[in-house]
Amino acid sequence: MAVTLKQICEEAGVSKATVSRVLNNHPLVSKETREKVQEVIQRLKFTPNALARNLSLRRTDTIGVLFPWIFNGFFSTLLRGVDSAASELNYHVITSLSHDAGDENAMASRLLKERRIDGLILMAPSLPADQIEELKSIDVPLVVLQREIADPEVNSVSVDNFDGGLKATAHLIERGCRRILAIAGPQGSLDSDRREAGYREALKQADIAFDPDLLIRSNFNKETAFTSFENFRRRFAMPDAIFCFNDEIALGMLKYLKTIGVRVPEDVALIGFDGIEFTEFAELSTLTMPMQEMGRQAVRLLIKQIECKEKRTAEQLLLKGAVVERNSTRRRS
């Protein structure tokens, strides 16, 4: 079997307490004994059992990350940020992909209640607000990622949607576009609302009147976006530019426009939002979120909470994205 602390203390002729102190760099150990013990540890290739240690310490050095079932390059980049920050801070990461829409909470709270994790990062863009409240009530460190939350008591890190909407729109305006169609998300999505506010602000700054006909809605996927767009076209002329509130819609539109013989960017400029990998290949301009950094910040926030239980003042970080300019908004020559 594996070497245990007990074998070390017997071999070194000291008590378990002493070995434990050496292991944890406790200052009150004489240099001699410390060295003697260390020698034995090395010789016997001892690695402490984390389970036992954690049971005593009542913590696990592990954080849970709850993903939506459908996750793409976008989420993997986020995960990369989470994992790298966690490992720098000596934490492990347990992932949990929710399988159907409903069981997100069940999985998360099981992990939490079984004490397998010290805290949770929630990456659930479409999780209803009341379920977030429910998890919050378990009273364990929690950070919501990639989603602006209205409740000020919930820690979150998200892209600054207002700023992003503003930048994307301003970028199009700079290119000379004035009739800018926005394909927004659904009613009630805070993310969409903030992007919309940014869109309006950019128009205002450029002295362009907001035209409600130029704001259509989707469910953040291409199917619903197409329906809305076809509807729009039956009634109105083609706009100068289209600002899609996420990349999936933008990529869909890129193909769709090609199909119906509309050239991008010559006839209409197109910009997305998110910055998924795909966009690079598709040469789609997009407002790129700092995904890896968002993952890293989420971990920092979470571990901060885990390690100082007292002051539970929630923070809500908004990280700024940047427009990555590609062919779809190239200046027309």
Place this chain on the structure above:
Amino acid sequence: MAVTLKQICEEAGVSKATVSRVLNNHPLVSKETREKVQEVIQRLKFTPNALARNLSLRRTDTIGVLFPWIFNGFFSTLLRGVDSAASELNYHVITSLSHDAGDENAMASRLLKERRIDGLILMAPSLPADQIEELKSIDVPLVVLQREIADPEVNSVSVDNFDGGLKATAHLIERGCRRILAIAGPQGSLDSDRREAGYREALKQADIAFDPDLLIRSNFNKETAFTSFENFRRRFAMPDAIFCFNDEIALGMLKYLKTIGVRVPEDVALIGFDGIEFTEFAELSTLTMPMQEMGRQAVRLLIKQIECKEKRTAEQLLLKGAVVERNSTRRRS
């Protein structure tokens, strides 16, 4: 604090042993006491502490997954398969992304030696064979994913590279191509060698002589592929078709050919290998691996090993991929 087993047994007026038996559905508990205990468990909302349980049981119900640092949609799909299979079998998944090339082993063996995981899935396409041997020597359940392994004692699940190379090539031959350039991986890559063998077999079946000039090498990335390809072009005419041994190369070539005015598929047909998400958008035909299924099978294999320690007969699964036909190999009309 959290409710513990002790509180349950006091409240129910039985011993800890009895509560434990109820928890684990041990048959030797009378119906009455079982019901009484269950009632208390429900009332006090007791969830057993997994740490304590695992320490007693000397296992963790957790498997580790070691990813390469650069991971894309391809690996996330694999992870999805791993996570879903694991959760069906009541296991948790700890991920560990290696940060620089060297520390893969260190991270994995730490997880293992600290007893945080019961077994490991290794997703390290480029990990040197000797490092795999090293991990193998820790003598803990291990499955290597997405990589054919020569050592018959190592469990692995991989795509059937020979079959894939054969199918991809046969697909091109069916399209009327005869001079088929293969952009292979590096010397010594078993994956590449197997794909090459499939390529040759397909040629043979079609009575096309193998031409060594039509097999060039890359390092499985586009930069090295370009260099090889330019080299090739200086000496030879454009082939009928190009079979790229992975999608990254194929996507790179797709753009590159466009740049130099070669039309796909009119002038040259193009097929990739892997089936990453990107290819769909790019309309690239590719030999698609059953990635999610590979992840699932890896978990099954691993858990099988974990749960019956006796018969350590290694299995090496080869799952078959399929050609997904898209525009890049469309029949010329």
Place this chain on the structure above:
DNA sequence: CTGAAAGCGCTTACAG
């Protein structure tokens, strides 16, 4: 600076 002892929260032979 060091050790004996209790504790973390479960499980499981062993008796009865």
Place this chain on the structure above:
DNA sequence: CTGAAAGCGCTTACAG
């Protein structure tokens, strides 16, 4: 069918 007791492998006041 049930309980007392030892054990899983660590940590940490408390004494000295």
